[in-house]
Amino acid sequence: MAGGETDGAAGPDGHRRFARHLDALAGVAPEDEAGLVASVLRDPDETMAQSAVGRHLDNRARALLTGGHLHGWVRAMTSAVGEREFLTGRLREWALLAALVREETWSAAEVTTASDWFQRRAVEMVTSPRVLALLAAEGGTRRVRVAAGRRRAVGSEGGAGDACGRPG
Incomplete structure (x- = not known):
């Protein structure tokens, strides 16, 4: 079934789901974000799902970096991503970046x-x-x-320079 709709997780359907996940994550309301992240991570293609969530986490953390809401957001997202080592590590590193930028303890x-x-x-x-x-x-x-x-x-x-x- 070359080139078909069901080429597997890495085929065209996987690419479309990745794009849909990114679109949904980009437009999610803050109060619904943790639930949507958890939902995306239930996608059968774990690698694709973690990639989409990772990109979202980077985009959202960058936007929250200099404000006062990053640490609470990191806690909520850490709970949402569960035991996924790459994603929890990235969240820890965003929290550390925030501490450096804000001249907090590190x-x-x-x-x-x-x-x-x-x-x-x-x-x-x-x-x-x-x-x-x-x-x-x-x-x-x-x-x-x-x-x-x-x-x-x-x-x-x-x-x-700025912060x-x-x-x-």
């Missing part, structure tokens, strides 16, 4: 043992000289260390 070990994804986001978003110095010295990859060193050098030259490190 530890060097949390930052240096976090994923490469997290460390690259931190270099892009955080303006703290302490965080950038840590990543320049102990980042997990050469790419992170070099980028953090460059951001740190620009910041020490008096470059202004997420974007030019002011």
